[in-house]
Amino acid sequence: MFDGVHTGHRVLLGRLTRKAKEVDGESVVITFWPHPRMVLKQDADKLRFLTSPEERTKLFGQLGIDHLVLIPFSLELANLTAEEFIQQILIDKLGIHHLMVGYNHRFGKGRQHSYDEYQAFAKKYNFSISMVEAVLTDGMQTSSTDIRNHLLAGQMQEANNILGYQYTVSGRVVGGQQLGRRIGYPTANIEVEEPHKLIPPDGVYAVKVRVEGKDYGGMLNIGYRPTVNHNVDHRSLEVHIFDFNHDIYSEEVELEFIERVRDEQKFANVDELIAQLKKDEATIRGIVAGE
Numbered sequence: 539m540f541d542g543v544h545t546g547h548r549v550l551l552g553r554l555t556r557k558a559k560e561v562d563g564e565s566v567v568i569t570f571w572p573h574p575r576m577v578l579k580q581d582a583d584k585l586r587f588l589t590s591p592e593e594r595t596k597l598f599g600q601l602g603i604d605h606l607v608l609i610p611f612s613l614e615l616a617n618l619t620a621e622e623f624i625q626q627i628l629i630d631k632l633g634i635h636h637l638m639v640g641y642n643h644r645f646g647k648g649r650q651h652s653y654d655e656y657q658a659f660a661k662k663y664n665f666s667i668s669m670v671e672a673v674l675t676d677g678m679q680t681s682s683t684d685i686r687n688h689l690l691a692g693q694m695q696e697a698n699n700i701l702g703y704q705y706t707v708s709g710r711v712v713g714g715q716q717l718g719r720r721i722g723y724p725t726a727n728i729e730v731e732e733p734h735k736l737i738p739p740d741g742v743y744a745v746k747v748r749v750e751g752k753d754y755g756g757m758l759n760i761g762y763r764p765t766v767n768h769n770v771d772h773r774s775l776e777v778h779i780f781d782f783n784h785d786i787y788s789e790e791v792e793l794e795f796i797e798r799v800r801d802e803q804k805f806a807n808v809d810e811l812i813a814q815l816k817k818d819e820a821t822i823r824g825i826v827a828g829e
């Protein structure tokens with residue numbers, strides 16, 4: 539589904555745009571939303587994704603794709619056989635001349651056909667077809683599942699290496715308890731709108747912050763703020779932006795994850811929290827400067 543639009547996807551998409559140029563055609567990427575796993579499985583609520591449909595669209599836009607087709611995935615669509623999908627969508631709706639498929643991609647009800655059978659359909663319906671081999675990252679197959687698992691384990695560098703860019707979470711700044719500025723560290727509280735977006739585990743992170751069209755370094759806390767917060771059901775994302783002093787309530791902010799620095803802790807009092815925030819600032823400024 540191109541979740542993440544990672545290095546492997548980018549190789550495939552690079553081949554696609556080259557092929558389209560070669561034959562003087564246009565490149566089309568087909569993807570689905572909701573993710574088929576959300577429609578087909580019972581554990582849909584627990585599924586988390588690397589990119590929202592909007593984020594995928596933006597990433598595709600950077601790669602020179604001519605058309606992005608976002609097909610609403612439904613049980614009806616899931617019931618089409620591969621041949622029906624080819625006929626009804628690829629031929630009748632899109633009028634394709636060439637089909638490029640990922641090495642492990644299977645489509646159609648029950649995903650029962652092999653690449654050889656796709657080749658037979660190509661002959662029958664008069665389009666050409668090619669397969670893109672697995673793209674390796676450090677000798678391993680590039681997979682969205684591995685990226686998700688690294689992120690959930692707080693292994694940001696590993697995840698970013700496979701993604702080919704820094705994992706990004708976007709949201710809007712909302713008001714908090716206004717304690718941050720009193721302790722010398724104003725923190726913008728970020729509300730993430732996409733309910734299925736994967737949020738890395740609780741802890742403190744070095745991040746790059748994009749706000750008001752500019753980039754800054756920042757230190758981010760994800761968690762329940764056990765030192766000051768008695769309302770423990772709200773998980774918050776709060777970022778202190780370095781060398782920045784604007785009111786950004788209700789602005790859109792993008793956080794790019796660089797590294798996870800420590801666990802969130804419960805301190806005996808606010809002074810101990812402040813002392814730790816000073817240490818975090820020194821550590822994280824060093825990490826951001828090294829980027």
Ligand SMILES: Cc1cc2nc3c(=O)[nH]c(=O)nc-3n(C[C@H](O)[C@H](O)[C@H](O)COP(=O)(O)O)c2cc1C
Nearest residue numbers: 714715716717718725757758759763764765802803
């Ligand atoms: C980099 C960073 C690390 C933090 N670490 C902790 C922590 O370990 N434990 C904790 O209780 N709160 C932690 N906080 C949250 C602070 O308690 C919180 O930012 C402060 O209370 C301000 O809250 P406000 O935005 O609602 O005013 C951290 C905040 C930041 C920005």
Ligand SMILES: Nc1ncnc2c1ncn2[C@@H]1O[C@H](COP(=O)(O)OP(=O)(O)O)[C@@H](O)[C@H]1O
Nearest residue numbers: 713714715716718719724725726779783785786
């Ligand atoms: N360096 C900064 N980092 C984060 N937010 C900042 C910074 N400078 C100013 N602000 C502003 O201050 C707000 C955070 O201050 P804070 O006292 O923590 O209030 P709140 O509890 O409402 O988040 C941010 O939402 C933003 O509008």
